[in-house]
Amino acid sequence: MLATMAAGLGLVSCQEKGTSQEQKGQDSTKQGNAGQKKQKHNPASKAVLPIVVSTWYHGLAANEEAMKVVQEGGKAIDAIEKGLRVTEADAKGTTVGIGGAPDRDGHVTLDACIMDETGNAGSVCFLEDIVHPISVARRVMDKTPHVMLAGEGARQFALAEGFKKTDLLTEKSKEDWQKWLKEKQYKPIINVENHDTISMLAIDKKGDISGGCTTSGLAYKMRGRVGDSPIIGAGLYVDNEVGGACATGLGEAVMKTLGSFLIVELMRQGYTPQEACEEGVRRIVAKQQFKDMQIGYLAIDKKGNHGAYCIHKGFNYALYQSDKNKMFDADYWVKK
Ligand code: SD4
Numbered sequence: 001m002l003a004t005m006a007a008g009l010g011l012v013s014c015q016e017k018g019t020s021q022e023q024k025g026q027d028s029t030k031q032g033n034a035g036q037k038k039q040k041h042n043p044a045s046k047a048v049l050p051i052v053v054s055t056w057y058h059g060l061a062a063n064e065e066a067m068k069v070v071q072e073g074g075k076a077i078d079a080i081e082k083g084l085r086v087t088e089a090d091a092k093g094t095t096v097g098i099g100g101a102p103d104r105d106g107h108v109t110l111d112a113c114i115m116d117e118t119g120n121a122g123s124v125c126f127l128e129d130i131v132h133p134i135s136v137a138r139r140v141m142d143k144t145p146h147v148m149l150a151g152e153g154a155r156q157f158a159l160a161e162g163f164k165k166t167d168l169l170t171e172k173s174k175e176d177w178q179k180w181l182k183e184k185q186y187k188p189i190i191n192v193e194n195h196d197t198i199s200m201l202a203i204d205k206k207g208d209i210s211g212g213c214t215t216s217g218l219a220y221k222m223r224g225r226v227g228d229s230p231i232i233g234a235g236l237y238v239d240n241e242v243g244g245a246c247a248t249g250l251g252e253a254v255m256k257t258l259g260s261f262l263i264v265e266l267m268r269q270g271y272t273p274q275e276a277c278e279e280g281v282r283r284i285v286a287k288q289q290f291k292d293m294q295i296g297y298l299a300i301d302k303k304g305n306h307g308a309y310c311i312h313k314g315f316n317y318a319l320y321q322s323d324k325n326k327m328f329d330a331d332y333w334v335k336k
Contacts, residue, residue, distance in 0.1 A: 042274040044319065044328050047303035049207060052079060052320040054200035055248040055298060058087045058096065059318030060325055066202055067320045076202040076210035077116040077138075084112075084134040084214050087198045091170050095196040098131050099170045100216025102177050103223045104186055108168035111215050111230035112137045113148075117208035117240040123148040125230040129165045130158045134214045137230070147232065168216075180220055197229050199236060199246030201300050209302065211238045211246055218251070227251025233261035242268045243302050245276070248315070249295035257283045263299050273299035273307030281309050281333050296330055309333070 050070040052063045066083030070076060088097030095101065102108045112133035113123035122141025124133050125148065136158045140149050149157050159165060169177075197215035213229040213236045221227075228234035228251035235251065237260035238244035245263035247254045254260075259280050266276035277297040284295055296315030299307045308317050308330035315330045 039272045040275050040278075041272050041305065042307045042331075045274065045305045045307065046321065047305050048322050049203050049304045050205050050321075051300060051304040051306070052083065052200065052202045053298055053300060053306055054083070054318050055198055055246070055296060056196045056316060057318070057327065058090070058093055058196070058198055059200070060327065061090075062086045062198055062200060063318050063320040063325050066200065067325065070202060070204040073205060075206075076204040076208050077114070079202045079204065080114060080200055080210045080212040081134055081138050083200055083202070084198060084212050085132055088132050088134060088214055094173060094176070094219070095216055096198050096214055097133070097216070098166065098168045099173055100168065101173055101219035102169055102216075103225065104181075104220045105223045106169065106174070106177055107223065108173070108216055109223075110168070111217055111226055112213060113230045113232055113236055114138050114141060114210070114212040115232060115236055115238045116141070116210045117238070119239070121147050121232045123230040123232060124150070124154040124158075125226040126151040126224065127154045127158065129155055129168065130163050131166050131168065132163065134212055136161070136163060137212070148230065150226075177220065184220070197235070197248045199229070199248055199298065201238065201244040201246055201298060203300065203302070203304060207302065209238045209240055209244050209300070211236045211244045213246055228254035228259070231255060233258045235260060237261045237264045239264050239268070241302075243273065243300050245273075245280070245297060245299040247295065247297055249310070250293040253284050253288050253290075253293055253295055256288070259284070259295070259297060263297060267299065267301055273301050273305050274309070275307070277307040277309035281311055285311060285333055290333075
């Protein structure tokens with residue numbers, strides 16, 4: 001769970017951080033000058049394909065399914081869809097698919113997007129009654145001239161495509177919501193709730209990249225609220241010439257910086273995936289109140305190197321590479 005975070009962490013003030021990172025920002029501009037600066041890599045990073053990487057513990061089970069597809073010679077886009085469906089179908093997970101926490105009115109509304117190696121993308125947001133938004137997003141990509149369908153229109157499209165109408169509010173999520181209503185009196189505190197999206201990136205044996213994100217979003221959000229996860233360029237971006245990036249955490253902050261697109265563009269300019277994730281976080285903490293918010297970024301380049309970075313300690317990710325599917329802790333901005 002994304003346990004946030006500020007209290008007791010001994011936060012370094014924004015200004016102090018800003019100063020040291022300003023320096024870092026200057027260093028970063030030198031990335032294009034090959035040979036002038038030693039590049040920073042994630043200690044767990046290696047240039048090996050195929051690779052599947054995804055956010056949080058639920059990533060382990062999702063990676064298993066995704067890796068099977070690419071190991072058998074399948075495409076990264078199919079691996080992404082298959083992998084993410086595992087998390088969506090798990091009713092015990094309270095942040096994705098069935099069992100996801102509802103909005104403050106008790107409605108479960110889901111967001112998802114998917115993007116392939118050709119630059120095609122599909123997305124759904126504010127979708128109700130459908131267990132697998134990632135597959136609906138894929139259908140939007142494959143079968144419509146559009147990128148994004150929202151709300152009732154997305155729901156109708158899904159039903160017309162043969163997806164089954166399902167009540168996504170489980171007994172457990174209903175109980176939790178009713179408890180929340182009593183305690184919080186209907187006031188969403190958007191920056192301290194639990195919210196653990198699964199975002200995934202994969203490169204198949206051919207070297208093609210794809211990615212996807214799926215989530216029930218912020219727990220007990222206002223009705224109609226949509227986060228970064230279905231927004232191409234915010235929660236997810238891939239470019240087959242460069243690599244890919246994806247996000248988890250408070251969507252509002254990611255949307256304001258188009259975080260995933262930014263990270264991919266930084267890699268295009270020569271940043272390593274690790275450097276690009278760190279710069280993505282720096283852009284947020286430089287301008288936004290970050291004390292009570294968490295953002296985690298993951299990125300991979302086309303060789304299979306990866307990077308991960310977050311604001312506060314606590315973000316972890318599942319990496320499946322060289323026949324091992326393992327959890328790693330991301331490095332973070334706020335040091336004690
Ligand atoms: C959102 N970014 O709706 C999603 C939530 C999330 O980890 O990623 N949680 O803002």
